[in-house]
Amino acid sequence: MPLSDWTHEAIRKIEADFNRSADTHLIPLDLPGYPDIHFYFKDESSHPTGSLKHRLARSLFLYALCNGWLHEGSMVVEASSGSTAISEAYFARLLGLPFVAVIPAGTSCAKIEAIEFYGGRCHLVANPAEIYTESHRIAQEAGGHFMDQFTYAERATDWRANNNIAESIFKQMAEEEYPVPAWLVSSGGTGGTIATLGRYVAYSRHKTRVLCADPENSVFFDYFRSCLDGKPQPELGLTVGSRIEGIGRPRVERSFIPSCIDAMLKVPDALSFAAMRYLSARFGRRVGGSTGTNFVGVLYLAQQMRAAGQGGAIVGLLCDSGERYGNTYYDDAWYAAQGIAIEAADALVTRAVNGEAVLTPQAVAGLQAAGAGLAAGG
Structure with missing residues (x-):
């Protein structure tokens, strides 16, 4: 296509x-x-977003776009402890897409504020092991796309x-x-x-x-x-x-x-x-x-x-x-x-x-x- x-x-x-x-x-x-x-x-x-994860977020967005996984208006969802979510929120805002970060409840306040600064919404999870299932659920219910950095990081980067x-x-x-x-x-x-x-x-x-x-x-x-x-x-x-x-x-x-x-x-x-x-x-x-x-x-x-x-x-x-x-x-x-x-x-x-x-x-x-x-x- x-x-x-x-x-x-x-x-x-x-x-x-x-x-x-x-x-x-x-x-x-x-x-x-x-x-x-x-x-x-x-x-x-x-x-620009203050961490190593800026490189990863750029690669993940390009990978998703070129695979046809992201479309105009798509909600972007990511499971992240903070820095990847900040960087993905930056790129989502650049493209005018809504972004939800599913993060452990113990994530630093400064990281949460940075995600929200770029227009992202934070969904906090008490058990860090549940960020994956919650991300899948939120993306599926919204008809959006779960970036899934833990699966695609090694293949999205050139x-x-x-x-x-x-x-x-x-x-x-x-x-x-x-x-x-x-x-x-x-x-x-x-x-x-x-x-x-x-x-x-x-x-x-x-x-x-x-x-x-x-x-x-x-x-x-x-x-x-x-x-x-x-x-x-x-x-x-x-x-x-x-x-x-x-x-x-x-x-x-x-x-x-x-x-x-x-x-x-x-x-x-x-x-x-x-x-x-x-x-x-x-x-x-x-x-x-x-x-x-x-x-x-x-x-x-x-x-x-x-x-x-x-x-x-x-x-x-x-x-x-x-x-x-x-x-x-x-x-x-x-x-x-x-x-x-x-x-x-x-x-x-x-x-x-x-x-x-x-x-x-x-x-x-x-x-x-x-x-x-x-x-x-x-």
């Missing part, structure tokens, strides 16, 4: 919006304990080129001392970014490896490990959601592709928040919790490289701004309510930054919740 005039115009609007946007920055970071290793963070907070995040990183690294990074580090939300990084590296025949850092309340690490053991467990599930908004999932999502990943790390939430606070102090502005999770992965790899006498570059992702978490991650009272030992975690990150090989399962045992741990796979 040929695309309608409205669909052609919708695609044009999204492409015009893309052409008005500059690329995101690659920020260097010097760490005193690792003189032979160069560190960089890809700053995705500078997108991983070969089109200035995806991986291609952008390698272009920006071209004049650095180590133009081909030893490692790329990202956490997993949908799994789409990790798949894009891994596929682009393979397609470009780089020797770069990809590490996925996973927070406490998530099944991705355990699923990855089960795949390594030759006994995949796609049925894994949790009854609680991740405290690190935007990453970690209570079930194995279809966009999470273990074979695109070289190694995984299970990161205690306390360490993620400590690493987040350290980076915020170094960059002079707040970053989100998922960036802290990524930084723990970066530090772990730096320890391994230094122990092996290796130099090189490691690139992590700065996923979003910390300004969205002023009432949670940047509030001492929130940590007390959650029972998170921030002082011990801060001290451990400081020691790791200064070059001590402290990121071991034994050292972080006192920081972890049930089932959490610090261990690499792959």
Whole structure:
């Protein structure tokens, strides 16, 4: 079926919006304990909607439009912990479409306000595991379209080129001392970014490896490990959601592709928040919790490289701004309510930054919740 005039115009609007946007920055970071290793963070907070998910939302809208799933007046529905919903609300407004975000009830107020700023409506769900069924129901009753980022993230993104995040990183690294990074580090939300990084590296025949850092309340690490053991467990599930908004999932999502990943790390939430606070102090502005999770992965790899006498570059992702978490991650009272030992975690990150090989399962045992741990796979 040929695309309608409205669909052609919708695609044009999204492409015009893309052409008005500059690329995101690659920020260097010097760490005193690792003189032979160069560190960089890809700053995705500078997108128009303030996070890495802006890339995903653009890809999802183009994918839906070109598949004929979106039409003039279609209600767009998404299951999201916040950032994807903000970005999709932006594109829905651009196209004049109504948008409903189905989000966990614990999502930060700042994210809810951002969704509503772009004209979206928030439907809060007490149990994070129910966001999928609720999204299907709302879309079906309204005759709309459920974007389903957790299914389509890995296939909607053009991983070969089109200035995806991986291609952008390698272009920006071209004049650095180590133009081909030893490692790329990202956490997993949908799994789409990790798949894009891994596929682009393979397609470009780089020797770069990809590490996925996973927070406490998530099944991705355990699923990855089960795949390594030759006994995949796609049925894994949790009854609680991740405290690190935007990453970690209570079930194995279809966009999470273990074979695109070289190694995984299970990161205690306390360490993620400590690493987040350290980076915020170094960059002079707040970053989100998922960036802290990524930084723990970066530090772990730096320890391994230094122990092996290796130099090189490691690139992590700065996923979003910390300004969205002023009432949670940047509030001492929130940590007390959650029972998170921030002082011990801060001290451990400081020691790791200064070059001590402290990121071991034994050292972080006192920081972890049930089932959490610090261990690499792959």
